Amino acid sequence: MSELTVRESINQALAEELERDERVFLYGEDVADYGGLYQVTAGLQERFGEERVFDTPLSETTLGGTAVGAALTGTRPVVEIMFGDFLAIVADHLTNYAAKMHFNYGDGTSVPLVVRTNYGAGDQFGLHHSQSPIAWFQNVPGIKLVAPSTPHDYKGLLKAAIRDDDPVIFLENKLRYETEGEVPNGGYTVPLCRSDRKREGEDVTVVAIGGMVDVALAAADRLATEGIDVEVIDPRTVVPLDKEPIFDSVRKTHRLVVVHEAATFGGFGGEIAAEVAEEALFHLDAPIERVGAPFTPVPFAENLEEAYLPDEDDVIAAVRNTLGE
Amino acid sequence: MELTDERRTEVYESLLLTRRFEEAVLEAYESGGVPELPHLSIGQEAVGVGATYALEEDDWIAPSLRTRAPILMRVPLEEVVAGMYGTRSGPSEGRTTQHHMGSTERAILGTTGMVGSHLNVAVGAGLSSRQLGNDRVSTVFFGDGATTRGEFHTALNYAAVEDLPVVFVIENNGWTEETPIGQVAAVEEDLIEFAGHDLPSSVVDGQDADEVIAATAEAAERARAGDGPTLLEMKTYRYRPHAEVIPERRDEAEIERWKARDPVTIYRDRLLEEGIVDEGWLEDADASIRADVEAAFQFAREDPLPPEEAMYQVYADVEVDRDGGVVR
Numbered sequence: 001m002s003e004l005t006v007r008e009s010i011n012q013a014l015a016e017e018l019e020r021d022e023r024v025f026l027y028g029e030d031v032a033d034y035g036g037l038y039q040v041t042a043g044l045q046e047r048f049g050e051e052r053v054f055d056t057p058l059s060e061t062t063l064g065g066t067a068v069g070a071a072l073t074g075t076r077p078v079v080e081i082m083f084g085d086f087l088a089i090v091a092d093h094l095t096n097y098a099a100k101m102h103f104n105y106g107d108g109t110s111v112p113l114v115v116r117t118n119y120g121a122g123d124q125f126g127l128h129h130s131q132s133p134i135a136w137f138q139n140v141p142g143i144k145l146v147a148p149s150t151p152h153d154y155k156g157l158l159k160a161a162i163r164d165d166d167p168v169i170f171l172e173n174k175l176r177y178e179t180e181g182e183v184p185n186g187g188y189t190v191p192l193c194r195s196d197r198k199r200e201g202e203d204v205t206v207v208a209i210g211g212m213v214d215v216a217l218a219a220a221d222r223l224a225t226e227g228i229d230v231e232v233i234d235p236r237t238v239v240p241l242d243k244e245p246i247f248d249s250v251r252k253t254h255r256l257v258v259v260h261e262a263a264t265f266g267g268f269g270g271e272i273a274a275e276v277a278e279e280a281l282f283h284l285d286a287p288i289e290r291v292g293a294p295f296t297p298v299p300f301a302e303n304l305e306e307a308y309l310p311d312e313d314d315v316i317a318a319v320r321n322t323l324g325e
Numbered sequence: 326m327e328l329t330d331e332r333r334t335e336v337y338e339s340l341l342l343t344r345r346f347e348e349a350v351l352e353a354y355e356s357g358g359v360p361e362l363p364h365l366s367i368g369q370e371a372v373g374v375g376a377t378y379a380l381e382e383d384d385w386i387a388p389s390l391r392t393r394a395p396i397l398m399r400v401p402l403e404e405v406v407a408g409m410y411g412t413r414s415g416p417s418e419g420r421t422t423q424h425h426m427g428s429t430e431r432a433i434l435g436t437t438g439m440v441g442s443h444l445n446v447a448v449g450a451g452l453s454s455r456q457l458g459n460d461r462v463s464t465v466f467f468g469d470g471a472t473t474r475g476e477f478h479t480a481l482n483y484a485a486v487e488d489l490p491v492v493f494v495i496e497n498n499g500w501t502e503e504t505p506i507g508q509v510a511a512v513e514e515d516l517i518e519f520a521g522h523d524l525p526s527s528v529v530d531g532q533d534a535d536e537v538i539a540a541t542a543e544a545a546e547r548a549r550a551g552d553g554p555t556l557l558e559m560k561t562y563r564y565r566p567h568a569e570v571i572p573e574r575r576d577e578a579e580i581e582r583w584k585a586r587d588p589v590t591i592y593r594d595r596l597l598e599e600g601i602v603d604e605g606w607l608e609d610a611d612a613s614i615r616a617d618v619e620a621a622f623q624f625a626r627e628d629p630l631p632p633e634e635a636m637y638q639v640y641a642d643v644e645v646d647r648d649g650g651v652v653r
């Protein structure tokens with residue numbers, strides 16, 4: 001085991017996959033010589049050369065379109081989109097092409113590309129560099145959406161995503177590149193489409209996504225001091241969703257809180273809530289609680305952004321609500 | 326466009342205001358506090374100042390991420406600075422940063438953080454002029470990097486096909502963030518080679534405000550006469566890194582070479598040489614601009630943060646609560 005940051009664990013995953021599979025290549029804006037705006041790809045061009053790691057023009061259309069074409073024809077492109085907000089530009093190629101070619105071909109062909117991008121508010125980067133784009137794609141069958149929370153999962157899931165035959169959008173929380181955690185030495189993968197119980201508890205189930213897993217765990221620690229025992233489930237792959245562990249947990253705790261960073265209305269939490277309402281309604285002892293952002297763009301001003309972002313107190317209040325406190 | 330001596334002193338004042346404002350931003354940033362990450366245009370002032378000066382006050386302007394001058398020329402300084410601090414008196418009560426501000430009254434088209442997505446929007450403003458039968462010209466500023474997006478081609482093509490009153494201004498500073506434009510643009514020399522469309526284009530010395538004014542005035546005249554768009558490539562340079570968090574990696578000699586053609590100095594020397602101003606006037610102008618900038622920063626630092634309701638401004642005609650429900 002070593003202690004790595006999220007940034008280091010992603011960098012290692014990329015290096016190991018570039019090493020392992022010569023079909024893998026990595027490209028994007030300023031990813032090569034500069035090492036990426038957030039320095040996630042630092043040193044990779046030097047190590048693997050200009051044919052495997054290279055810069056592109058400022059054109060997400062170029063990235064999206066060529067990645068689909070390359071992935072359809074025998075390579076495994078890993079694309080960096082500088083901010084998740086720019087996925088809106090690549091959305092055509094991701095939703096109409098990448099997501100649908102397996103369905104369209106009928107001979108087993110799919111589109112093994114990975115789009116790495118970041119998301120997340122909290123650094124006053126304003127309304128076009130802070131959005132959490134999960135809901136933009138959750139209703140698109142064919143794309144896998146991955147949002148890890150720990151350095152261990154970032155590394156293992158990214159390696160699995162690169163090996164996966166389907167298109168994957170890999171979402172990195174930009175406020176947590178410095179987060180540290182234990183990562184096993186040597187190659188390992190974490191399977192896509194499998195959730196993980198990050199904390200075991202008896203009283204309330206909290207399903208948290210991406211950067212909100214930390215927040216939920218911190219809330220759980222605080223509640224534990226009062227004897228409230230929270231279970232935290234991290235789906236890790238958001239779509240397609242590993243539902244059973246969530247149902248099982250709710251059947252045990254009888255209470256559900258879902259937490260994510262994007263707006264509550266229209267967000268992924270609503271989908272989890274609906275699934276649980278369909279499958280486990282009579283196991284619930286209290287209404288489901290959703291924690292997310294208000295239905296408004298991410299504001300710039302310091303106090304507004306703080307009010308916008310869901311935090312520990314919001315999770316604690318929601319847990320208490322399910323307990324009727 | 327007739328440039329009287331008085332008008333040229335105004336041009337100089339705008340150049341100097343832009344320079345002093347951005348120097349103050351840098352100073353504030355370095356001494357620990359401007360919430361908006363500065364993307365400074367120091368070195369590029371003549372492009373924005375000259376082009377804006379050549380336009381009518383109600384001509385539409387869509388700035389690039391780095392075009393600071395037109396905003397400073399059209400918006401009160403206090404408001405701009407408050408827009409960097411995210412305080413109540415900023416252009417959107419702190420909802421967004423000043424460099425994406427929009428103002429219909431001041432004919433500034435709001436922009437987004439998507440570099441280059443504003444080109445077609447600016448063409449749309451030209452379309453509106455045609456539909457409404459007015460003679461407002463739409464001028465869009467964008468960096469060299471934006472010319473590698475499809476937006477560039479589609480905007481030029483449509484504006485040219487429809488003869489819309491649009492002036493396209495490339496602020497070519499040679500770099501798209503950390504990548505030299507030559508590495509990612511398949512042109513021999515100039516980005517206007519990309520155009521190949523049926524529209525006039527030219528390369529302009531972006532460090533010389535008089536050249537910028539002349540080229541833009543001609544383009545605006547053509548647009549107003551119904552003869553369609555023009556593409557202008559202004560060669561310029563930023564003295565600072567792409568954004569203040571990014572380390573400087575460009576060649577020192579390259580930076581020095583450009584500093585030797587500083588747009589503010591070029592204009593000042595010319596005014597002096599032609600006897601339009603004297604040293605005393607220059608000193609007074611500088612002192613008064615510095616005082617204005619200082620006062621605006623002072624104002625913004627004391628300006629309160631916005632009330633929480635400021636962020637619930639999502640629709641024009643219906644009130645929606647924080648949970649996305651219609652308020653009846």
Ligand SMILES: Cc1ncc(C[n+]2csc(CCOP(=O)(O)OP(=O)(O)O)c2C)c(N)n1
Binds near residue numbers: 441
């Ligand atoms: C669509 C999009 N892609 C990428 C970025 C990230 N980005 C911001 S500025 C920039 C470079 C812009 O270069 P250029 O157009 O030459 O303008 P300059 O910064 O030189 O003024 C990049 C890549 C962005 N904001 N929007």
Ligand SMILES: [Mg+2]
Binds near residue numbers: 469496
């Ligand atoms: Mg540039």
